[in-house]
Structure formats: structure tokens, C-alpha cells
Amino acid sequence: MSKIDYKLIIERQIMECEELIHKSELCDSDVKAQSFLFQRLEKPRIDVAKSRINNLKEALKRIELDRFGICKTCKKKIPDRDLLSSPERIFCRPCSGYEVKNYEDTV
Numbered sequence: 001m002s003k004i005d006y007k008l009i010i011e012r013q014i015m016e017c018e019e020l021i022h023k024s025e026l027c028d029s030d031v032k033a034q035s036f037l038f039q040r041l042e043k044p045r046i047d048v049a050k051s052r053i054n055n056l057k058e059a060l061k062r063i064e065l066d067r068f069g070i071c072k073t074c075k076k077k078i079p080d081r082d083l084l085s086s087p088e089r090i091f092c093r094p095c096s097g098y099e100v101k102n103y104e105d106t107v
């Protein structure tokens, strides 16, 4: 996989997240506030989509900086199969116990 391939993949995933958020914003906000289903099901998905967009944008920056796909802990290359499913990944599998904790400083 080349950097350009990953860039396209990441940009598409950002677009998908933005679409999800946009669709939700089209709903009436009063209906949303009162809707148990929205609070329970849709809102967590939107929140995930929003933070995912940030993480994906960080991944784009890492492509520009030539740091994409390198594990932050052991500095080894993260396998393509892992990057394809989640290009925002910053740790390889053996190191990924730290994945959630360290998501803040991704660049």
C-alpha cells in the first residue's frame, strides 16, 4: 500500500463519518432531545464518528510527516492489514494495550 492509497482510504472514511453526522443534524433537535432511542443509540455513534474524524485527520497529518504506520511505542511498521481496517491506528498489536490511553497525542 502506498501513501496515496492510504490517503484516499482515510479521506473516504472521514467522508463517511461526516455523512453520518450530517444526517443526524437534519433531524429536528427537539425530537432528538426527547427521543430515548436517539440518546441511547444514535448519539454514541455520532460521538464516535466525531472523534474518529479527528483521529483520521491526525493520520493524514502523519502521512505528510512520513510517520504514518509506525508504532509509537516500538517504532516498528504496523502491518497493512491492521492499517486498512483502522488507518488511525498508532500502535502495533503487541503494543496496543496503550492504544486508547494515548490517543490524545497522536502526531
Ligand SMILES: [Zn+2]
Pocket (backbone or CB within 6 Å): 071, 072, 073, 074, 075, 076, 091, 092, 093, 094, 095
Ligand atoms: Zn509496537
